[in-house]
Amino acid sequence: MTGEHLDATIARRVRRLETLLEEKGLITGERVDEAIDAFLASSSPANGARVVARAWTDEAYRSRLLADGTAAVRELGYMEGSYQRLRVVENTADTHNVIVCTLCSCYPLRLLGPSPSWYKSEAYRSRVVREPRSVLREFGLELPGTVDITVWDSSAESRYMVLPRRPEGTEGLTEEELAALVTRNALIGTATV
Amino acid sequence: MARINDVGGTQGFGAIDTADDTEPFHADWEARVVGLFNTLRAQGLFNTNEFRDAIESMPPAEYLAASYYERWFTAIVALLETKGVLEPGELDD
Numbered sequence: 001m002t003g004e005h006l007d008a009t010i011a012r013r014v015r016r017l018e019t020l021l022e023e024k025g026l027i028t029g030e031r032v033d034e035a036i037d038a039f040l041a042s043s044s045p046a047n048g049a050r051v052v053a054r055a056w057t058d059e060a061y062r063s064r065l066l067a068d069g070t071a072a073v074r075e076l077g078y079m080e081g082s083y084q085r086l087r088v089v090e091n092t093a094d095t096h097n098v099i100v101c102t103l104c105s106c107y108p109l110r111l112l113g114p115s116p117s118w119y120k121s122e123a124y125r126s127r128v129v130r131e132p133r134s135v136l137r138e139f140g141l142e143l144p145g146t147v148d149i150t151v152w153d154s155s156a157e158s159r160y161m162v163l164p165r166r167p168e169g170t171e172g173l174t175e176e177e178l179a180a181l182v183t184r185n186a187l188i189g190t191a192t193v
Numbered sequence: 194m195a196r197i198n199d200v201g202g203t204q205g206f207g208a209i210d211t212a213d214d215t216e217p218f219h220a221d222w223e224a225r226v227v228g229l230f231n232t233l234r235a236q237g238l239f240n241t242n243e244f245r246d247a248i249e250s251m252p253p254a255e256y257l258a259a260s261y262y263e264r265w266f267t268a269i270v271a272l273l274e275t276k277g278v279l280e281p282g283e284l285d286d
């Protein structure tokens with residue numbers, strides 16, 4: 001079976017399930033549409049980038065963010081009502097952090113946006129905890145041997161986000177301009193910024 | 194005993210496709226699966242922990258062969274059958 005045929009088969013089965021559940025009065029197509037829109041609208045790496053830029057420009061906020069990530073991002077309107085805990089881990093001159101969910105795909109969705117396929121892949125999940133330096137190299141990130149790498153494994157209740165190092169030469173930038181520099185991969189730890 | 198999803202440290206999965214895909218879904222059906230999951234969970238038909246357990250209970254060969262959202266779909270169908278919302282095999286009629 002080719003990939004395309006496989007995709008057509010699963011697409012047909014998903015449609016069939018939706019029709020059955022509509023016939024049983026359990027869902028409507030509109031409710032499903034709304035659920036998809038809500039999922040996409042609330043989650044973006046721009047949210048995590050905003051948190052990072054605030055931490056880079058406000059030392060008191062940075063301290064609160066590292067002490068209690070959940071409470072600090074709630075100050076900016078994220079993760080309200082969530083049962084999950086967020087821990088923000090800070091990169092320094094001699095420590096680099098990277099996040100994973102070895103069991104599946106746990107991830108601070110609201111702050112990082114929908115996760116990339118590789119984050120959910122067996123290759124990334126299995127290898128980053130065993131050979132993080134090689135894995136980061138595959139992402140084009142070559143770290144000096146003097147930099148320690150810490151890998152954070154997420155769980156159903158605990159999520160992690162990396163606080164990257166502020167790039168040199170950005171002293172004159174505004175908070176918004178700084179936020180625009182921060183990539184999703186930096187928030188995961190597979191890039192420096 | 195660890196289940197098949199517990200892959201941390203396992204060797205042999207090969208290189209990582211690091212392509213920076215920013216598209217949340219790669220086909221319409223994937224979006225429908227996420228929408229169905231959120232709708233059914235909001236109605237209390239199952240909770241997130243039951244859903245995780247259903248994914249992790251997949252037979253290892255089936256789990257490894259399935260794409261990410263195929264696993265979600267398989268888990269939703271299994272839960273709906275367990276809860277009596279769907280008759281076993283009803284989806285195949």
